Amino acid sequence: MDSAVHALSAPSRLADPQEAISIEELQLAARNHGIPLEALRYEVTPPGLHYLLTHFDMPAVDPVTWRLPLTGRVARPLTLDLDGLRERPRVTTRVTMECAGNGRAHLLPRPVSQPWLVEAVGTAEWTGTPLAPLLREAGLTDDAVEVVFTGSDHGIERGVEQDYQRSLPLAEALRADVLLAYEMNGAPLPVQHGAPVRLVVPGWYGMAHVKWLREITVIDRPFDGYQQVVAYRLGNTPDGPGDPVTRIEPRALLIPPGFPDFMSRARFVKAGQVVLEGRAWSGWAPVTGVEVSTDGGEHWSAARLEDAQASPWAWRGWSWTWDATPGRYELSVRATDADGRTQPLEQPWNRGGFASNLVQRVPVAVIDG
């Protein structure tokens, strides 16, 4: 198998400075997809429009025979099934989820992987049962350190054959709002979102919300699986470990105003009072400010924030009225959260292209109304 692996599952690499998007990157872009930006108009993203990233293939899991062992460093291992989970306390939380690789395709040099621009985001109502009571019921042993979540999705990445696996430190796994979710927007989980059951970790980038769960294992050391220590690190060299990717950096997006050109997606807007609207979010702390620029980031104006959401984990609407006169503009929008985190105008770079939250730039032509 070694020679086939090396030929078909290559190490990670950076694109050459002049290298455009490859067929392999396009192949990922054609199967995974972002939110069409006009769908930011919905507070809860309708089914089929939420961003989607599948590492390997979507597995077909039979919900009737599905079982979820909760094992490892626990006193009383459990085996859960779907009916059992549904009989437990039921919680619904609105959560904005974003792919950790969002923005990657704008980086220079570009890490060669799923080539997101700005659209890898969505907000859903996730319904499930909290994880923490299950962990307590199983009885964590004193040496428990992390909880490993294993999905049924199987493949090879950078030469490593694996089931998709991620861990959470015990303190995160025991948060009251971490769910084993079996519904999305009031309906059973769609296959592409992890049916029958996925993990939901509000505030964290998408890689933590393991889909198609098939095992939960409590361990007595930091997890060293591929998706934990090789992928999803914020390092700048191929070999250094780098910091782990965890929570979502603040970001604001604009519902593109006016109407688009098919090919360039540039916008045409009729002159006059134009209400610019969009959404802003952060996984670290509530969004406290959104600013808008119509001159590519030279000058900024404060937008009006909608009332805070019922959920602290969901995006927040914003609006700003623009007195648009004919001409060419570049619209940008920038979010700041209660921790003082904000969005950079020039992107700090990392080798995996993770947690990039460079401000969005939307070319607009204002035309006579």
Place this chain on the structure above:
Amino acid sequence: MDSAVHALSAPSRLADPQEAISIEELQLAARNHGIPLEALRYEVTPPGLHYLLTHFDMPAVDPVTWRLPLTGRVARPLTLDLDGLRERPRVTTRVTMECAGNGRAHLLPRPVSQPWLVEAVGTAEWTGTPLAPLLREAGLTDDAVEVVFTGSDHGIERGVEQDYQRSLPLAEALRADVLLAYEMNGAPLPVQHGAPVRLVVPGWYGMAHVKWLREITVIDRPFDGYQQVVAYRLGNTPDGPGDPVTRIEPRALLIPPGFPDFMSRARFVKAGQVVLEGRAWSGWAPVTGVEVSTDGGEHWSAARLEDAQASPWAWRGWSWTWDATPGRYELSVRATDADGRTQPLEQPWNRGGFASNLVQRVPVAVIDG
């Protein structure tokens, strides 16, 4: 507006021979999406996995105030509403729909547009009311020639501002199986598939199935709108008219066997008896044969076809058992229909990149089981 249009809405072009995918093409690939190929395992494509192409933005149409005028060369113009359509005869038809641009990104030189590889397809159960009785009720005048369908999606394409519009010749519009569809897979149409009502023209490429319908107009001459006479033509020059794109050419796709590499999507398969499966379809005539090749198209073997579908317009399942021994392979599959149409191994080219049905090629490494 002219200078803005020229700057932001450029003429169509071909990529240079060495030119890789541009950011503009990627932007389209990130918002539109194909079917993840493993989802070919479903006879009816689950919601959210059906391919999707939006020319401009998805409009937000209020189904309560929505009205559909049926006007033009008719004796008694009608104004339809959603309740009225739902009270009329109700028909459900299973239809395989494919984007006319499927395969475009493999062409050399590559027409610069939505860069599909092979995945722009899906099969749904469309429910609605037949169009023909409505046309007869309105009373076509003797000089009626075509029926124009106007959507609410608005934008600029190649410098032409437009609502999306397509026509059908009268004979096609009067086919018993052409529907005004208000449900998909048993639920109200999702916004991205044309809510509240879209046209469904079984057998035709996707461009004919106008979404977000807002007007039906009977005219006394061939329609000369942009999407009819400029886009969606099979010509080889920028100026010649070319033949219109109409029905779907035969194509077969493979459910990729084994498990994938994340980045290359190449497949790894354990040695032994491997049942290869997939779907095949044609908009011209029923699929009558599917052949499989494991050597890149040198030799072909006949696959077993599943019983014909209840619907003549839906794809047909096929399977073939492969005695897979360790090594590297390129799998291909080729459909033939009752009209004798089949798939080429080398692609005849046209300037829009339409109706391409080049056989799929799937690299596979067979490894010790």
